Amino acid sequence: MTYIEIQENLKSKIKVLNETLWDNRALNPSIEKWLVNFSTEKEKLHALYLLSKFMYFGAVPMRNLLKSLYRDFYRYPLIESIRKSNGNTLDSDLIENKFKEEEKKTRFLGVGNLSESGAHLLYFFRQENKLSKEMFVYTDEILDRSNADPQVRFPEVKHYVFIDDFCGSGSQATNDEIINQCVVKLKKLSADIQISYLMLFATSKGVKTVKDSGLYDNVEAVIELDDTYKCFDINSRIFPQKDNFYFEKDFAKEFCYRLGRPLFYSINQKAGLIGHILEQVSDDAALGWGNCQLLLGFFHNTPDNTLPIIWYDEEDIDWVPIFKRYNKKYNF
Incomplete structure (x- = not known):
């Protein structure tokens, strides 16, 4: 199967999810804007794959x-x-x-x-x-x-x-x-x-x-x-063995961590964390608060335990979310 065919299959699956379960929260124009966050075609393909596994509760x-x-x-x-x-x-x-x-x-x-x-x-x-x-x-x-x-x-x-x-x-x-x-x-x-x-x-x-x-x-x-709901767990249901031919868990984990850490770092800074604690907490939260590594969202909000690449929507970093989180503001 070619790259284009894989991409179109993922987009078709996401379209069905969007129309039947996601309350039309992720229309194709929004998906295309979200994909701009990622720098390579391989990253974009894996991002689409992760999105196709997103659990949304209306x-x-x-x-x-x-x-x-x-x-x-x-x-x-x-x-x-x-x-x-x-x-x-x-x-x-x-x-x-x-x-x-x-x-x-x-x-x-x-x-x-x-x-x-x-x-x-x-x-x-x-x-x-x-x-x-x-x-x-x-x-x-x-x-x-x-x-x-x-x-x-x-x-x-x-x-x-x-x-x-x-x-x-x-x-x-x-x-x-x-x-x-x-x-x-x-x-x-x-x-x-x-x-x-x-x-x-x-x-x-x-x-x-x-x-x-x-x-x-x-x-x-x-x-x-x-733990099977954690994206990158050894027994992850997000990356079962049958999907490994096209989608690489280690690759996805690397770019999700690399892109997610600065996103959560900016939030932790606004929460007042500094120094070693800021670095340590940001390391742990790069794949979701508490290292939960989830792909989960609700109609009223997206938990920060979900991968930050899904929901980050702050002014500090130019990032387009797909299921945005209404984060806490720590000052007036």
């Missing part, structure tokens, strides 16, 4: 996943607990009444501040699962800090559930100062409180990091991505 699939998260990791476990506490009853009226009582003792929280995607999805989560807006609070509302010794603001609440769209490295769930202090204080104030961290998507590493932290009583992800 608004409808995300809403369905939010239903699954509520049903499988909140409602069903509570119902199972209610049944066991009542002699394994099958009385549907009793079960539903007890469940409603527990639901009133629950508060759902987003991850990060109001401008971030975890909090953004709570609106859809509430709609899809027909929940009262009274069940949603901000992290800084949980504790009453009006006195020197903070107390629980909602003493009737037994379940606090953090909702996140994506967990890559697990760092936000475990290192965020506001979340960490809140969870630790809640557990000190009441041994009966159950705290969950529920995610739509997560890497296996991220899930393990959050579980190992011991901060949460329940940690679950609707879709867990193991």
